[in-house]
Amino acid sequence: MAGGWSRDGAVQEQIDSTIEDALERARSELPRGESLKYCEECDEAIPQARREAVPGVRLCINCQSERDKHRSAVSGYNRRGSKDSQLR
Template sequence: MADIADFANDLVQERIDQAVAARLALMSSTALHSLMFCDECDEPIPEARRLAQPGCTLCIGCKTSDDLRASRYAR
């Protein structure tokens, strides 16, 4: 027999599933073109990164440096 905690868990999971589905639908409708070469260092961007992050313009190394630089100024 389901209790109130099970009902609450089911409701939360349903909302999460809806949010993920909406996000995926938005991403697929606005998919950007990934660059083949990094904007910063002109090194090739690996295919796995281009597929995982549609619209990426930086390689992993440059993106990491960019994120670190941005985190220093976000304070």
Template structure:
């Protein structure tokens, strides 16, 4: 038998799930600004890259190195 506390917890969880879904749907629009300078090497990120890859934080060279390292350690 479900008591009032279980019902309330279920209701709160449902509201939290809905709020997180809304936040996730809006999040890409909030993270659309690219960095002007690479966070790894401090070189300027070309405008073409910033427009092509919204939300980028690294130049092409540093991003390539980061992805290669991730691929190596993912094995």
């Protein structure tokens, strides 16, 4: 059920497109290719189990954890339109 000026299903389309964008972004960040034996950042050995579990891995666990902490969080804001803009 849509309200106001939007047509039926418009809200669900926005939700679906936001999820599709998030999936595309996550898939694009997956490592590819052959795993490195030594970390790109600190030159520590990357354990064989990690290289097998994450094909294309380039960082050791410690460096990957640090990188993940410093990454900017994705806001989840739907750039196709916000509820505020629809109410005006």
